[in-house]
Amino acid sequence: MSTLRTVLVVGGGAAGCAATILLRRAGLTVDLIEAKDDWNATAGSGITLQGNALRVLRELGVWERVRESGFGFGSVGITAPDGTVLHVARDLRTGGDDLPATVGMRRPRLQRILSDAVRASGATVRLGTRAETFAQDGDGVRVRFDDGAEGRYGLVVAADGLGSATRAAIGVTDRPEPTGMAIWRVAAPRPAGVVRTDLCYGGPAFIAGYCPTSDTTLYAYVVEANRDRAAIPPKSYADEMRRLAQRYGGHWSEITPHITDPAQVNYTWFDRMVVEGSWHRGRVVLVGDAAHCCPPTLAQGAALSLEDAWVLAQLLTGADDWDDALLQAYYERRIPRVRAVVEASVRIGQWQLDGVRDADVTGLMNRTMTLLKELP
Known part of the structure; x- marks a missing residue:
């Protein structure tokens, strides 16, 4: 059965923008809605993007702008409270040898780069708009929006963050803790x-x-x-x-x-959360913080979200039917990697809360980063 190849992306953060750009590149019709009237008014002072995030940003076609806007480096220092440098370690290049190990940049600047790429892709963008109801049948989803408009889609990508209203609307009960x-x-x-x-x-x-x-x-x-x-x-x-x-x-x-x-x-x-079992209900599928979140102790939140969008887009654009098996395959491909990062990120913090003095923080970081060198 042929799938209605139109997509609604709910949420204009990193995951939502990435999914939109990649699906539009494949020629799909994509509408993106964002609850904020100005999606570039992103809170936050800065963001650390490691190589596996940069790898996806390059795939999106925005790497040069990111490189020009941020600050690339390849090491991390460990200091004493008085500022004495105790150790300097080289960062693993998790995106490959042709990308920096890490780029730091202003978070609002990254959002601007991604939103500009969404608009350039030809996607329809509606700001200040929320999805209220999702009525599903065998081959599509009818969505009613808070302004009274309606639309029918072959798939809804829920990229609306930690407090995802879409996640709750489709009956997923997991919440950040x-x-x-x-x-x-x-x-x-x-x-x-x-x-x-x-x-x-x-x-x-x-x-x-x-x-x-x-x-x-x-x-x-x-x-x-x-x-x-x-x-x-x-x-x-x-x-x-x-x-x-x-x-x-x-x-x-x-x-x-x-x-x-x-x-x-x-x-x-x-906060921490990993939605277990599946990341979809019918033709509504979760990506990014709507599906998982972790403390920033490994600086992997945005990277995991970008990877979700990349993997989902690969599967959707390579299949004729967007059926349950395809969306479950997306979950099965992502969950081991996501779970490992979330558990490591939480463990680093718990060691400190528990006052563990001999915790192998560096070893755990290295093992996790080594895992992330592999393609998602």
């Missing part, structure tokens, strides 16, 4: 000596680190035990982060004075 940690993030000017990510495990917080995002900028972060969000008024965000950061030395002495504007500081709990 807090791991017990939270992170403060801020963008700041880059000191000339910051040419890689440096991490400190310990001190007044569990982790303190920074990542260059351009020739002139970086993003800095401090990880602590999560606190009741209601007890931290947003107007105090800069004071709270600065209180933790000012107890670290080295380049932190140049970064901390810039933590002054609470509107520029982001506070987020660490």
